[in-house]
Amino acid sequence: MDLTGATWRKSTRSGQGECIEVADNLPGVVGVRDSKDPAGPVLTFDPQTWRAFVTFAKRR
Template sequence: MDLGSARWKKSTRSGANGGECVEVADNLPAVVAVRDSKDPAGPVLAFDPETWRSFVDFAKRH
């Protein structure tokens, strides 16, 4: 998977101290990539957009 054009975003609720956050790149074709903000060179999880939307919707409700 080519992540060279990924635009990584961190939640505005993550605060300025870094904390335990994830970054999401949702600008890639047919995939949403997720990584640990403290380890940007580390592993990346990839989800299809529908699965990612379902996860986010579920998280917002709970």
């Protein structure tokens, strides 16, 4: 998956410790990576699946 041009951001609720970064500015894909290892592996999701996950997580 080519993530060239991805704009990575952390959650406004994340602290200085362990967190993830999300890139949701690319068409058809959302990337998720470990903020401590930006050159490491990236999980990718289609936008609909990512929205479903975020909606579920907000309910918890």
